[in-house]
Amino acid sequence: MAERNKRRIPANEKETANTGNLAGVGENDKRPQMSGGAGSAGSSPVVLDPNTSASQPQNTPMTSGPAVQLFADELTKMLYTENVLLKMLRVQAEQAGDADLHDQLERHRQQTEHQVARLKDALHELGKSSEQIACHVADAFVRDTNEAVNRLGSDLRVPIYVAANIRVEHFELGAYDSLIEMAKKIGQISIAANLKNSRDEEEAQLVRLMRFSTTIDPRKLIEKAA
Numbered sequence: 001m002a003e004r005n006k007r008r009i010p011a012n013e014k015e016t017a018n019t020g021n022l023a024g025v026g027e028n029d030k031r032p033q034m035s036g037g038a039g040s041a042g043s044s045p046v047v048l049d050p051n052t053s054a055s056q057p058q059n060t061p062m063t064s065g066p067a068v069q070l071f072a073d074e075l076t077k078m079l080y081t082e083n084v085l086l087k088m089l090r091v092q093a094e095q096a097g098d099a100d101l102h103d104q105l106e107r108h109r110q111q112t113e114h115q116v117a118r119l120k121d122a123l124h125e126l127g128k129s130s131e132q133i134a135c136h137v138a139d140a141f142v143r144d145t146n147e148a149v150n151r152l153g154s155d156l157r158v159p160i161y162v163a164a165n166i167r168v169e170h171f172e173l174g175a176y177d178s179l180i181e182m183a184k185k186i187g188q189i190s191i192a193a194n195l196k197n198s199r200d201e202e203e204a205q206l207v208r209l210m211r212f213s214t215t216i217d218p219r220k221l222i223e224k225a226a
Contacts, residue, residue: 062186063126071182072128078175079119080132085168086112088142092165098158104212105165108205115198122183122191141168159216162209169206176202 062068089112093105123130145164149157176199183192 061188067182067186068126069128071179071186071188072123072126073133074175074179074182075119075123075126075128076131076133077135078179079116079123079130081135081138081172081175082112082116082119083132084135084138084142085172086116088145092145092161095157096161097154100212101158101161104205104208105161108201111201111205115201118194118198122188122194125191126188137171141171159213162213162216166206166209166213169202169209172202173199173206 086109089105089109093102093109096102096105120130141164145160148160148164152160176195180192180195180199183189183195
């Protein structure tokens with residue numbers, strides 16, 4: 001009788017009982033099995049940078065193309081600028097009439113010679129000509145400074161030179177920041193590092209000029225000249 005009283009379990013309930021450990025798992029939770037290769041179990045997924053292509057691996061230095069030509073043009077403009085400022089520093093150091101200002105301008109003139117060499121090296125590394133493209137901003141710095149001395153008189157030459165060079169340094173810092181970023185974008189990391197050296201020199205010169213400017217009293221300069 002005991003055998004007869006045993007409840008017969010329908011087939012569909014047996015399937016449910018045997019798969020009880022999968023209860024609550026829906027169709028959307030099933031994970032497809034990947035075959036061998038890059039997508040096989042234990043492999044890390046390959047993530048491609050949308051900005052890179054198979055023909056141009058990321059961080060590979062570029063030596064041709066529109067971006068490189070633009071960079072080369074900006075380098076030649078900066079080369080023109082540094083050569084203009086090199087002459088300006090030489091003249092101002094000779095005419096400064098102040099020993100401290102003379103030493104600052106002369107030291108930075110020597111640094112500028114190294115900066116010119118770095119720019120030429122960068123163009124050579126790119127395989128580009130060092131033929132300069134005029135930068136009219138640099139020409140304007142020289143012209144405005146000379147006009148200020150002629151208009152206000154040589155007694156104020158020191159504050160005029162200091163103010164002019166502070167403006168120049170701010171301009172050069174922006175120019176070098178732009179060049180460094182462009183060099184990185186085309187993978188020219190060594191060029192970027194060399195330009196960073198020039199940028200650091202400009203920043204140090206700006207700090208020295210700002211410090212020196214706090215010691216200048218134009219009224220005393222005029223009184224001394226009188």
